[in-house]
Structure formats: C-alpha cells, structure tokens
Amino acid sequence: MQIEINARKRTKQGTGASRRMRREGKTPGIVYGGKEPAVVIELDHNALYHQLRQEAFHASVLMLNVDGAKEQVLLRAVNMHPFRLEVQHIDFQRVLADVKIQMKVPLHFTNADLSPGVKLSGGIVSHVMTELEIRCLPADLPEFIEVDLKDMVLGNTVHVKDLQLPKGVETILRGSENPPVAVVQIPRALVADEAADAADAAAAEATPSASEVPTSKQSAEPAAAEKGGDKGDKGEKKAEKSDKK
Numbered sequence: 001m002q003i004e005i006n007a008r009k010r011t012k013q014g015t016g017a018s019r020r021m022r023r024e025g026k027t028p029g030i031v032y033g034g035k036e037p038a039v040v041i042e043l044d045h046n047a048l049y050h051q052l053r054q055e056a057f058h059a060s061v062l063m064l065n066v067d068g069a070k071e072q073v074l075l076r077a078v079n080m081h082p083f084r085l086e087v088q089h090i091d092f093q094r095v096l097a098d099v100k101i102q103m104k105v106p107l108h109f110t111n112a113d114l115s116p117g118v119k120l121s122g123g124i125v126s127h128v129m130t131e132l133e134i135r136c137l138p139a140d141l142p143e144f145i146e147v148d149l150k151d152m153v154l155g156n157t158v159h160v161k162d163l164q165l166p167k168g169v170e171t172i173l174r175g176s177e178n179p180p181v182a183v184v185q186i187p188r189a190l191v192a193d194e195a196a197d198a199a200d201a202a203a204a205e206a207t208p209s210a211s212e213v214p215t216s217k218q219s220a221e222p223a224a225a226e227k228g229g230d231k232g233d234k235g236e237k238k239a240e241k242s243d244k245k
Contacts (some may be wrong), residue, residue, distance in 0.1 A: 003056065004063040004070075005048070005092075007031075007041040018089075027087045031064060031073055034094030041066055049087055052078065056143045059105040064092055072138060074101060095138045102172065104131045105142055109182060111150035117184035121154040124187050128180045132160065133172045140168035147181060157183040 010017075010028065018028045027045045032038035051057050057075065064073045073092035081088055095101055107130055117123040132145055145165065147158060158181045160171055173179075 002063050003051065003054070003060060004065055005043065005051065005073075007043045007064060007066045009067055010040040010042050013040060022086070022088065027090060029090040029092065031066070031071075031092040031094060034071075034096055036071075036094065039066065043090065045087060048090065049085070052087065055106055059103060059141070060143055061095060061138045061141055062092070072097075074103065097138060100135050100137055101141065102133065102135050103141060104133045106131050106144045107147050107181065108144045109147045109149060111148055112152075114150045115152040115184060117152045117154040117156060118149075121184075122186070123154045123184045125149060125152070126183050126185055128182060129160075132163075132181075134165070134169050135172055136169045140166065142166050142169060145169075149182065149184070152182075152184045154184055154186065157181075 007029065010021075021028055021042055022045070025045050026042045027048055029041045029043055030038055031041060061072050061074060063070055072095050074095055075090070076093045077089075077091040078087060079089040080086065107127075109125065109127065112118055112125045115125075118125065134142075134145075145163060147163060149158070152158070159178045160173065160181060161178045163171075163181065165171065
C-alpha cells in the first residue's frame with residue numbers, strides 16, 4: 001500500500017512566514033523535479049512527524065496530494081530542529097515512471113539465530129552496513145533488501161555482491177569494490193577472557209615450583225642457621241669464663 005501525504009500550496013515565503021507557519025503547527029516544504037516547476041508547500045506537522053517514524057516512508061515511492069492534485073515523489077531531505085522534536089523543513093522529488101531513481105534502502109537481517117556461527121559456535125553478527133544504495137525504476141523500488149544469514153559460520157563475511165537483489169534492482173558500486181555487509185565473529189569479551197587465561201597459564205609455566213629449586217639452594221638456610229648456632233655457643237662459653245674470674 002502506497003503512503004499518501006497531504007499538503008497545500010504556500011502563498012507566503014521567507015523566514016518570517018516559515019517561522020509563523022511552524023508556530024501554527026505547520027511544516028514548510030518543497031517539491032521539485034520531473035517536468036514541472038518547483039512548488040512550495042506546507043504540511044501538518046503532527047501527521048508528518050508520525051509518518052517520518054515509518055521506515056517505509058524513507059525508502060518508498062510516496063503519493064503527494066497537493067490541493068487534490070496527486071503525484072509520485074521520493075523523500076529527499078528532512079531538516080530537524082537541533083534539540084526539539086520538530087520538523088523544520090522537508091524536500092520531495094518527483095519521479096517519472098520511465099526514469100531510474102537512486103535511493104538508499106534499509107537492510108533487514110534474517111535467520112541470524114539459525115546460523116551455525118551463532119547457534120553452534122557462540123558467535124555474534126556484526127552489521128557493517130544497515131542500508132544499501134541502489135538504482136532502479138520507481139515501480140521496482142523495494143522497501144528493504146533481505147540479508148539471509150542462515151548459512152553463516154564463524155568468521156564468515158557477507159559482501160554486497162553476495163546479496164540476492166529483487167528483479168530490476170542494481171547496486172551502486174565503484175569499480176571492483178565489494179564492501180562487507182555483515183560478519184559473524186567471536187564476542188570481544190570472550191576473546192579478552194581467553195587472552196587473560198592464556199596469559200595466566202604462561203605465567204604459571206614460567207614460575208618454578210618448590211620441588212624444582214636446586215638442592216644446594218634449599219640447604220643453604222639450614223647451614224647458615226648452624227653457623228649462627230656455633231657462634232652463639234662460643235659467646236656463652238666466653239660469658240662463663242668471665243663469671244669465674
């Protein structure tokens with residue numbers, strides 16, 4: 001089902017007019033392209049804001065209804081307020097049925113929990129890309145592209161050229177580039193724990209046990225104790241002689 005947006009033509013333009021429009025709960029915008037001149041429009045802010053929260057709104061051919069006249073458009077730009085939840089301006093581009101369009105569409109990752117890398121090896125899926133730039137006719141524009149991960153094993157990577165694209169859709173790549181889309185890898189915490197365990201094991205092997213200490217070193221302390229004992233006996237004998245005198 002195609003998303004429809006209702007708008008009205010603007011009669012007043014300029015910064016002051018746009019500011020007053022926002023205070024009245026309206027959002028200024030523009031529609032351009034195709035074979036018609038650009039038209040400045042205004043839209044109900046609340047309705048527009050809720051539509052912008054739909055993923056399909058950003059990657060679909062939309063039906064723009066301007067004072068009863070309908071035409072197909074693409075969302076091209078949205079300007080948000082720096083800190084308020086307010087749409088300050090929006091741009092739409094007309095599309096022609098026989099002219100290819102260039103869009104970024106979201107990627108939907110499926111069957112990650114069924115992949116051997118996750119289910120059997122305890123890995124996690126790292127999403128390198130979340131959207132893909134494509135080119136196609138307006139009628140062939142998909143809402144999203146599915147990335148099936150069911151056959152992924154630990155260490156495997158899915159690249160753009162591995163994706164199954166819908167009919168009539170092509171990716172926009174430069175030369176021989178083939179960027180990664182997703183990879184199944186060991187969690188960083190697990191890698192850190194394994195490294196720590198390996199370091200502890202290495203330290204334990206490097207530290208000698210008491211049984212490995214040479215015998216000469218082990219007997220050194222008793223010998224020293226005996227010498228100390230001899231000196232103590234001699235001291236006692238001298239003390240006895242002095243008492244007799």
